[in-house]
Amino acid sequence: QIPQKVDERCFFYCSQTSRGRSEGQLPMCRSICLRKVFPHELMTPTPNNGNDKAKIEGHAGLPLPPEGQPPKRGYFSGVLEEPKETRYWREGWYLWTSRSPWSACDKIDSMQKNLPTQALRRQTREKEEERIYNEWAKRPPGPKPSVDEVSQHLRTELDGSFSSQIGVNFPPIFHWYVSSLIALPPPLLARIEKLLNPTFKVMETVRESFESGAQQELAMRMWEKARSPDPFILARNVCRKVWEKWNEGPPDGDAKSDE
Incomplete structure (x- = not known):
C-alpha cells in the first residue's frame, strides 16, 4: 500500500524587469525543493511474480539525474571524461536547487512522474544533449578563449537563455548545469525536520480546516x-x-x- 504522504515540497521565486520583458529575456528564477524517497519507490516487480517486490540496490538501481552526478571533465576541450562514480537514488531526503527557469518548469512536470519514468525520460534527453555536444566538438577549431571569456560566457548562458545553440568557441550549456541535487545526511535531516515541523503542522491544520468545511x-x-x-x-x-x-x-x- 502506497502511503498518502507528501514526498516533495518546492518553493519557486521568479521576477522580471520591464526592460527584460520588452527585450524578450527570460525571468530570473530561484528554486528549492525537499524530496523524500520512500522505500516503495525503490521497489520493482520481480520477473516471476508481479505481486512480489524486490528492492533495487547498487548498480541495478535508478541513477540520479545529471545534477546529482559528479561533474564530467573535459567539457570545454571537446573530449568528455565520464566520472568514475555513478550515484543512485537511495531512501531518504534530497535537496534540489536551481536558478534556471527551464529547470523550474521541468521540476513541476517531473512531480507527476515516478523515478523509473523520470529515468527513462532523462535517458532520451541525454542522448539528444550528447548529439548536440558532439556536433559542437566536431566544429573547426577557433582561437582558444581566455579565462575571462569563459567566465563571461558561463554567466551569460547560465543567467540568460540557457540555450543549446552551438557556438564557435564554447560548448552548449544545458539548464541542469545550474542545478544541484544532494542527499541530506541524517544529522542535517533531523535539524531540518525540527525546523520545518511547526510549518508542516500549520499547513496540515489549515488543510484539514478547508477539508472539514x-x-x-x-x-x-x-x-x-x-x-x-x-x-x-x-x-x-x-x-x-x-x-x-x-x-x-x-x-x-x-x-x-x-x-
Whole structure:
C-alpha cells in the first residue's frame, strides 16, 4: 500500500524587469525543493511474480539525474571524461536547487512522474544533449578563449537563455548545469525536520480546516455578521460617545491650568 504522504515540497521565486520583458529575456528564477524517497519507490516487480517486490540496490538501481552526478571533465576541450562514480537514488531526503527557469518548469512536470519514468525520460534527453555536444566538438577549431571569456560566457548562458545553440568557441550549456541535487545526511535531516515541523503542522491544520468545511463556515458567519446591523450599531455608539466627550470639553482641572 502506497502511503498518502507528501514526498516533495518546492518553493519557486521568479521576477522580471520591464526592460527584460520588452527585450524578450527570460525571468530570473530561484528554486528549492525537499524530496523524500520512500522505500516503495525503490521497489520493482520481480520477473516471476508481479505481486512480489524486490528492492533495487547498487548498480541495478535508478541513477540520479545529471545534477546529482559528479561533474564530467573535459567539457570545454571537446573530449568528455565520464566520472568514475555513478550515484543512485537511495531512501531518504534530497535537496534540489536551481536558478534556471527551464529547470523550474521541468521540476513541476517531473512531480507527476515516478523515478523509473523520470529515468527513462532523462535517458532520451541525454542522448539528444550528447548529439548536440558532439556536433559542437566536431566544429573547426577557433582561437582558444581566455579565462575571462569563459567566465563571461558561463554567466551569460547560465543567467540568460540557457540555450543549446552551438557556438564557435564554447560548448552548449544545458539548464541542469545550474542545478544541484544532494542527499541530506541524517544529522542535517533531523535539524531540518525540527525546523520545518511547526510549518508542516500549520499547513496540515489549515488543510484539514478547508477539508472539514470550517473555513467556509467561518467565512459565512463573518459575511452574515457583516450584513447584520450590529457593526453599524457599534460604529454609531462609538461616534456618539466621541461626540459627547467632545461637547463636554476638557476636564475642570485642565481648564484651570489654562487660566
